[in-house]
Amino acid sequence: MSILKLENLGYSYDRQKTMVLEGLNYEFEKGTVYAIVGKSGAGKTTLLSLLSGLTTATTGKILFEDKDLSKIDRYRFRSRDVGVVFQSFNLLPHMTALENVVLSMDISGKGQRNKKEAAMELLIKVGLTEEKANRRVLKLSGGEQQRVAIARALSYHPDIILADEPTGNLDMGTQDEIIGIFKRLASEEDKCVIIVTHSPVVAESADAVLELAPLRSPSKSAS
């Protein structure tokens, strides 16, 4: 059984006038790293929003463990089953890095013990110092914020990890490290890792690649 399955998935931001995605069929399995590639504007971020349950399919559907994602409690799904590294991080700027991570653990309601210690460990693992972990996010660089976002996505041990260009702001060394973490999560912890990237290096290291081609609107309304 695949953990996520796209069935004839289509999506439009404006009530079907312009389709961003159309007729997508795909299956995502546990224990695998996927790379989603495509040109800018191809709909990669849109697909990730759909997979993370932030929005629902316009046509077709997404199945999460054989259940229609549009019909289940997506708040619960987002807080427990999926960890998202947003392209723009979506961290709370006035909180410290550590607080951001702990907040996610709180919201997941998974009742982990010693959340602070676990969160700190994770932040150090993605390359932040203890001093920076206690700094307000707004005073961290882009690369550091990206690490916090990654740590937050991993903090409550979701089965699915979605990452939107997670290595975009990282130097090569760190990029390798992060990819290493993702690969280990898939192979050792049986997670399903889906990474949006336009880096050929990252794509190459993935187990499978899904390429999105930009769509023209079927109704030809776009010029």
Added chain:
Amino acid sequence: MYILKNAWKSISRSKGRNILIGIIVVVIALSSCIALCIRRAADRAREESLASLQITAQISVDRQAMMENARDQAGDSGGHDQMREAMQGADELSLEELQTYAQSEYAEDFYYTISSSMNAGGDLEAIDTSGSSSSTSSGEETTESSQDVPELPEGMEGGMGGGRQQPPGGMGTEGDFTVTGYSAYEAMTGFMDGDSQLTDGSVFEADTSEMVCIINEELAVLNGINVGDSITLTNPNDEEETYALEVIGLYTTTSTQTFQGGPMMGFSTATDPANQIYMSYNTLKSIVDQSEANAETETDSETGMELTTALRSQTSGTYVFSDVESYEAFQEDVRDMGLSEEYTVSSSDLNAYEQSLVPLENLSTFSTYFFLVVLAIGGIILVVFNIFNIRERKYEVGVLTAIGMKKGKVAIQFILELFMVTFIALIIGTAAGAVSSAPIANQLLSAQVTSQQSQVQQQMENFGGRGGQGGAPQDGGAPDGGEGVPEEPEGGFGGQMASYISDINASIDLTVVVELIGIGVLLTLVSSCAAVVFILRYEPLKILANRS
């Protein structure tokens, strides 16, 4: 609960904003606290004084209604005589009639008095009101009152104008003394109130018919009378008619005015508190009956009115009620029992009570409005403030919901933040209010009392009265003022100043605290409404997409 933790952290992260909200709420809480304390104190004062109020009422001729009646009937043409006739036609109710109404189930008790005016006989000498010779003993107030009294010829002779308290059509002379007979001790209001006190001897039995009385100590001193001595009173219309009474007790009084039923207009020796002689109803009634039996009557050839030398007397009854409801029920009941519209039931206690509450009611009304205005303005400020606040926090809502926090919980967190701030501010405001409400309330109240007093003063001046005890034409200008309308010694224009409740205990109590908490909750909910609506309406994706 992580929501609580989040809320708390969020508050401490944005101190400036929350201090501002706090200040607004402190101001609202402080002024609400004072306003509520005043309202509460006013309610309490009203209840307490009403509970302790013994309501008594009298039935008397309704001159106002009669005048109007007569005017209506007379039309435009020379109604004056008719009016006069109507006025004279109405007699006060007899004791028998008064007693019938006492049967009403609403009247708790009924007592009555008879009063008459008699002259000094034998060696007895009344206190001279016009001179200063009387200030020999007791009561400084009495002395004061004698000085206030304008000089009037003593024991004015005969004629219509003689004694204004005389019954209509009354000729006859006003005597030196006002003699009052009581059916029960309750009727002796001066003694019940503590204005008067027995200083020697004993009081008469309420139902005795023996020729015994009590007199003012001042009068006793002047005449060298001791308990056990005898005094002689005479009929002012017939000096030959004498009555001997044994003095069995002496009293003093602090009262500067005569009791109800006594004359209200004009001054004479008989109105001096020192010239009041008290006895039982039966005693005086027997004197009056005897006088009537002896009287010579003749008919005036000009007016066709009967003239008699009998002692003038006036009976009045007082009904006692356990509460206002009974009094009001009684008012209707007596109509059912057949009391004609020419008579009115009135309660001086209730009038005085209502009068005494005027400044307090004014203050209470004022503070209610003040409270509502503060609440409305404060509420609006908080709502506006929160709308701006939530727009600023839009992104936060987006992030929280994006990472799976339910909208409801986000809303609760925001409300909780506001509530914590409100609550802390409420405690501060309430504490400040608790300290300041009592003195502020009394200060405001005394200002109200002063303004009420000067307003009444002004009204009295407008009516030509001189404040204090002057007689103003409250009676609707009835030519021969009648028996000195017994009620309303302090109401109306001509009466004495009402005694206002001028001190309240506006300290905070549990009710006020509960009300303030209610206000806090209400303010929080109303002002976070905007936040809740916003949170519930927006989708996280839209918020986040709009940002990047």
